[in-house]
Structure formats: structure tokens, C-alpha cells
Amino acid sequence: MSSDALWQLGPETLVALAAVVVYVAGAFAAPRAAWSWVGLAGLGAAALCLASTTPQAAEPLRIDALALWLRWFALASGALLILTSWRPAADADGAELLGSLLLIIAGMMLVAAAGDLVLLFLGLELISIPTYIVLFVGRRTSEGREAAVKYFYLSILASAILLFGLSFLYGAAGTTSIEGIHQRLLDGGGSLGGFAGLALVFIFAGLSYKIAAVPFHFYAPDVYQGTTNDGAALLSVAPKAAGFLALVRLVAVAAEGVSSDAWRIALALAVLTMTTGNLLALWQDNLRRLLAYSSIAHAGYMLIGLAVYLGGNTLAGAAFDGVAALLFYLLIYALATVGTFAALNYLGETGQPVDHVDQLAGLAWSEEPRSRATAWLIAAFMFSLTGIPPLAGFWGKLALFAGALGVRGTEPAMRSWFVGLAVLGIVNAAIAAAYYLRVVGAMFFRMPMGKPRTGGSRSVPFAAAVICALLVVAIGLIPTPWYEAADRATPAAAAREAPEMIADAR
Amino acid sequence: MHGVVFPLVLFFASLVGLAVALLLLGQFCGPRRVTDVKRMPYESGMDPIHPTRRRFDVRFSLVAIAFLIFDVELLFLYPWAVVFAGGAQPELPSGAAAAGRPPLVFAGGMVFLVLLVLGFVYDWRKGVFRWR
Numbered sequence: 001m002s003s004d005a006l007w008q009l010g011p012e013t014l015v016a017l018a019a020v021v022v023y024v025a026g027a028f029a030a031p032r033a034a035w036s037w038v039g040l041a042g043l044g045a046a047a048l049c050l051a052s053t054t055p056q057a058a059e060p061l062r063i064d065a066l067a068l069w070l071r072w073f074a075l076a077s078g079a080l081l082i083l084t085s086w087r088p089a090a091d092a093d094g095a096e097l098l099g100s101l102l103l104i105i106a107g108m109m110l111v112a113a114a115g116d117l118v119l120l121f122l123g124l125e126l127i128s129i130p131t132y133i134v135l136f137v138g139r140r141t142s143e144g145r146e147a148a149v150k151y152f153y154l155s156i157l158a159s160a161i162l163l164f165g166l167s168f169l170y171g172a173a174g175t176t177s178i179e180g181i182h183q184r185l186l187d188g189g190g191s192l193g194g195f196a197g198l199a200l201v202f203i204f205a206g207l208s209y210k211i212a213a214v215p216f217h218f219y220a221p222d223v224y225q226g227t228t229n230d231g232a233a234l235l236s237v238a239p240k241a242a243g244f245l246a247l248v249r250l251v252a253v254a255a256e257g258v259s260s261d262a263w264r265i266a267l268a269l270a271v272l273t274m275t276t277g278n279l280l281a282l283w284q285d286n287l288r289r290l291l292a293y294s295s296i297a298h299a300g301y302m303l304i305g306l307a308v309y310l311g312g313n314t315l316a317g318a319a320f321d322g323v324a325a326l327l328f329y330l331l332i333y334a335l336a337t338v339g340t341f342a343a344l345n346y347l348g349e350t351g352q353p354v355d356h357v358d359q360l361a362g363l364a365w366s367e368e369p370r371s372r373a374t375a376w377l378i379a380a381f382m383f384s385l386t387g388i389p390p391l392a393g394f395w396g397k398l399a400l401f402a403g404a405l406g407v408r409g410t411e412p413a414m415r416s417w418f419v420g421l422a423v424l425g426i427v428n429a430a431i432a433a434a435y436y437l438r439v440v441g442a443m444f445f446r447m448p449m450g451k452p453r454t455g456g457s458r459s460v461p462f463a464a465a466v467i468c469a470l471l472v473v474a475i476g477l478i479p480t481p482w483y484e485a486a487d488r489a490t491p492a493a494a495a496r497e498a499p500e501m502i503a504d505a506r
Numbered sequence: 507m508h509g510v511v512f513p514l515v516l517f518f519a520s521l522v523g524l525a526v527a528l529l530l531l532g533q534f535c536g537p538r539r540v541t542d543v544k545r546m547p548y549e550s551g552m553d554p555i556h557p558t559r560r561r562f563d564v565r566f567s568l569v570a571i572a573f574l575i576f577d578v579e580l581l582f583l584y585p586w587a588v589v590f591a592g593g594a595q596p597e598l599p600s601g602a603a604a605a606g607r608p609p610l611v612f613a614g615g616m617v618f619l620v621l622l623v624l625g626f627v628y629d630w631r632k633g634v635f636r637w638r
Binding site: 003020027195 | 510511514610621624627628631632
């Protein structure tokens with residue numbers, strides 16, 4: 001790695017440095033709120049560094065618009081996650097949790113900036129390994145341990161499958177650079193080019209675990225239920241964002257056009273994932289388990305975007321690019337989900353988190369004004385996740401489904417596959433309304449069970465929920481700039497800006 | 507795609523075939539003359555004096571993890587020292603050649619050492635070296 005590349009990795013270095021400071025200083029003292037401030041300061045310094053660095057090509061890195069989008073996303077979602085897990089009291093393990101969270105953010109940014117298979121895998125592991133610590137230290141009950149062990153073993157298996165796929169990609173192209181693989185496979189990849197198609201299958205399998213797509217979703221409900229609300233918020237954002245970026249990088253960029261089956265895999269995964277997630281969520285009473293199935297279902301919606309991009313060849317005048325819709329949806333999903341967990345964190349007391357839908361009963365008629373406000377916040381997030389019009393979730397689903405309707409297709413019957421995909425997506429959104437509205441119904445139309453919640457002194461998670469809700473409403477009212485920001489980050493936009501380079505490459 | 511799948515199937519079939527064949531060969535052709543001495547658990551040539559399935563104190567594993575700090579340090583410092591002393595070798599890949607500038611190599615090694623010392627400090631503060 002050259003010194004240019006080291007300078008380009010300045011933001012990642014600053015976040016990792018903040019993690020080291022928190023880990024070591026946390027061994028000397030335990031005021032948790034102070035470490036949260038250190039973490040926020042580290043993220044702020046990284047944001048300044050990211051804003052002031054001019055992106056330039058440096059060998060193992062690939063700092064394009066997509067990388068910049070995900071790095072900003074990682075910093076912003078990291079700040080929200082720190083606010084969500086804010087605790088006022090001294091906490092023996094607070095420093096470990098916060099340091100691990102910072103390392104996960106650095107890992108997401110590294111995945112975004114990686115232009116090489118090895119660096120990409122390193123970034124994914126930098127997300128996975130601290131996640132084991134967060135899951136284990138976060139909740140030391142038997143359920144928490146079960147969650148940590150399940151996540152640990154299955155995550156290792158998924159990493160091994162992904163590495164197996166990457167090795168085939170390397171074998172087919174003879175290089176680990178993503179750009180190099182792309183060039184080599186466009187040229188036909190020699191006699192080993194066929195291995196790239198095989199690699200795609202393993203890459204889809206390995207990364208399906210990270211994004212919690214069927215049939216690699218089995219861990220999600222148990223792990224979400226077993227861990228804390230903070231841990232579940234982290235799991236629903238960080239591995240998903242990094243996994244989707246790695247999928248776009250590997251399947252849509254590195255192995256572009258290698259296999260005509262790529263869109264079929266993405267389409268089948270999308271259908272299975274959203275249907276399974278939504279149907280199983282209908283039976284859940286545990287809030288984190290419900291949100292775990294919701295997280296699976298939303299991974300399915302986002303896979304529609306990937307399938308649309310891989311299907312390529314859109315109708316003239318089709319307004320929505322698949323990858324842009326995916327990124328836009330990821331942002332909206334992350335805001336609503338982190339916001340929900342932050343609101344639940346505000347309601348719970350130390351050692352007694354809010355677990356069940358029943359515990360939210362009658363929240364909207366609570367005597368405490370902030371608890372009443374929390375009911376409205378959670379309702380806004382649920383409506384956005386359902387996709388009810390004035391909120392952000394509607395525009396996200398519109399972009400994905402309209403994108404699927406806009407695919408013309410290069411093969412016979414391909415268009416009807418995508419029309420069917422869009423119809424199934426809409427049916428799924430209707431199914432999902434049932435369980436999201438059940439949560440809202442419990443808060444607004446049921447009698448409170450037990451004493452009304454006091455909320456306590458956790459004003460910072462409450463503030464995080466308010467920020468998320470404001471953004472959900474803002475994106476709902478003015479979606480265009482947010483969608484355009486995602487649109488500028490797609491591989492298609494990169495090709496529009498430099499058509500002559502692509503022409504040369506071909 | 508089909509041109510690729512056939513060699514792969516052949517590869518996996520021969521893998522499984524070889525493993526099964528070796529096991530079966532050992533099963534059928536191996537002579538079995540069991541004596542008391544052969545059945546005895548091997549313990550460095552000593553006569554076993556207690557059951558070997560005992561619980562170990564969890565503190566041993568903490569010591570093993572702390573040992574890793576020094577082990578990994580040694581593992582990385584050898585190649586670092588070679589690159590630092592000899593400069594970039596012509597047969598190294600381009601990335602290593604670009605990194606072969608002495609100040610950068612030296613700084614990289616120092617950052618690595620500082621991080622290891624921080625890990626050591628963390629262990630010390632967390633009471634890993636206190637044999638309670």
C-alpha cells in the first residue's frame with residue numbers, strides 16, 4: 001500500500017484511533033457518557049477529514065462516488081448508533097461496546113473504499129469480529145450468549161463461503177484488483193472465465209448471510225431476540241449496508257455481464273427473502289424478533305434493486321436505476337429501524353428492556369408527555385417501514401418497484417419476470433402492513449398493561465429517535481435530493497460520466 | 507459453464523473417493539494386534555496416573571491469549587526487519603516496492619509496536635496478569 005492510499009484512508013484511521021483511545025482509556029476509568037463523547041468526536045474528525053480530502057486513485061483503493069456515499073452513510077449511521085446506545089451511568093463494559101462500535105464503523109468505511117478483494121474481505125471481517133464482542137458483552141444472559149455463539153459460528157461459515165467464491169474470482173481473472181477482474185472478464189477471461197459464474201453463486205451465498213437474505217437468514221430472529229436493542233440496531237444496519245455494497249462491487253462491477261444467471265439469482269433471492277420475512281413476521285410477539293423478520297423482508301426489497309440493475313437494458317424513459325433505488329431504500333430503512341430501536345431504548349430501564357408488543361400497549365395514552373411522543377415516533381417509523389405515502393418508506397418502495405417495472409429485458413420472458421417481481425413486492429408490502437400496524441394498534445387502541453412507563457433519564461436515545469423521525473418525514477416530503485445523491489453514486493452514473501473510458505475498455 | 511462443471515465434479519468425486527478408499531483400505535488391510543501397552547494413553551512416555559479429561563483453569567487461556575501478543579509481534583517483526591534492512595526486493599509485488607521507502611516502513615513498524623503495547627496495557631489494567 002502506497003502512502004497516497006494511506007492518506008486516502010485518513011477518515012478510517014481516525015475512527016479506528018478513536019476506538020483504540022476508548023478501549024485503552026476504558027481500562028482505566030468507566031464513565032460511559034465520556035466515551036460516547038470521544039466516539040462522537042472521532043466520527044466528527046473523520047467527517048472533517050473526509051470532507052477535506054480530494055478523492056484520487058490509489059492502488060488498492062477504489063474511491064468513487066459509491067465509496068463516498070457509503071462512507072458518509074457509515075459516519076452518519078455510526079453517530080446515530082452511538083446516540084442510541086448512550087447511557088448516563090457508569091458501566092463496566094461501556095468502553096468495550098463503544099470501541100467495538102467504532103471499529104465496525106471503520107470496517108464499513110473500509111468496505112466502501114476497498115478496490116481489492118483482500119481489502120474488501122478485511123473490511124467485512126473488521127465488521128464481523130467486533131460484532132461478536134458487542135453481542136457477547138452487550139447482554140450477559142443465557143439468551144445473549146446463545147445469540148453471540150450462533151452469530152459467531154454462522155458468520156465464520158459465511159466468511160469461508162465468501163472466501164471460496166473470491167478464490168474462484170481470483171482464479172478466473174488472475175488478479176485481486178476489482179478493476180483488474182472487470183477488465184479481464186470483459187476480455188473473456190481466457191479458458192478459466194467460466195469459473196466466474198461459479199464464483200457468483202458463492203459470493204451471493206456468503207454475502208446473503210451479511211444482509212440476512214433467505215436461505216441464510218435463520219440466525220437473525222434468534223440473534224436479534226437474544227441481544228440488546230443497541231445490538232439489534234447495529235446488526236440491522238452495519239452488516240446489511242456493507243453486504244449490499246460488497247454485492248454491488250463484486251456482482252455488478254467486478255463480474256459485470258459474466259453470467260446471464262446473475263439477475264435470476266438476485267430475483268429468486270428477492271422473492272424468497274421478502275415473502276419469507278413478511279409471512280413469518282406476522283406471528284411474532286417479541287419486538288426484536290418482529291424487527292428481525294422485518295429486516296429480512298427489507299433485504300428482499302433491496303435485492304429487487306440489485307436484480308433490476310443486473311437485468312439491465314431498461315425501457316426508454318425508465319426513471320429509476322436499480323442500484324440508486326437500493327441505496328435510497330437502504331438509507332430510509334436504516335433511519336426507520338435505528339429510530340425504532342432508539343425509541344425502545346428510551347422506554348426501557350436498565351436490565352429491563354422493552355421486549356414485547358404487549359409492553360407498548362396504551363403507550364399513546366400514557367401520562368408522561370415524552371412517552372406519548374415516543375408512541376407517535378414509533379408510529380411514524382412503522383408507517384414508513386410499511387410504505388404509507390407522506391413518509392420516506394413510500395418513495396423507497398416506489399423507486400424499487402417502478403425500477404422493476406421499467407426493465408425491458410434482453411431475453412424472452414424476462415420482462416414478465418420483472419413485472420411479476422414488482423407485483424409480488426406490492427403484495428408483500430400489503431402483508432407487511434398487518435404486523436407493522438399491529439404495533440401501532442397496540443400503542444393507540446389498547447389499554448395499558450401494568451404501570452405506565454416513566455422513561456427515566458435517557459434523553460439522548462430519545463433525541464436520536466427524534467432525529468430519525470425528522471429525517472424520515474423530511475425525506476418523505478422532499479425525496480428528490482436524497483434520491484439524486486444516491487443516483488450519482490451508482491456504477492451507471494460513473495459510466496455516464498466517463499463513457500469514453502468504458503468504450504476504451506471494451 | 508458446462509466445460510467448467512465437469513472438471514469440478516470430477517475433482518470433488520475424486521476427493522471423496524480418495525478419502526473413502528483410504529479409510530476402507532486401512533479398515534480391511536491393516537493388521538490389528540492389540541496389547542495393553544498399545545491401548546494405554548500416550549503421555550510423553552510416562553505412565554498415566556489420572557484421567558486426562560480434566561477441566562483446566564480458565565486463567566490458562568487468558569495467559570495463552572496474552573502470549574499471542576508477543577507471538578504475533580515476533581511473527582510480524584521478522585519480515586519487517588528484512589524489508590527495512592534490505593530495502594524493497596525486486597521480486598516483491600508492486601505494493602511492497604512502493605512501500606519500501608525507509609521512513610514509511612519504519613513508521614509502519616512503530617505504529618504496529620505502539621498498538622501492541624496498548625494491547626498489553628489493556629491486558630494489564632483488566633487484570634490478566636493477576637493470578638487470583
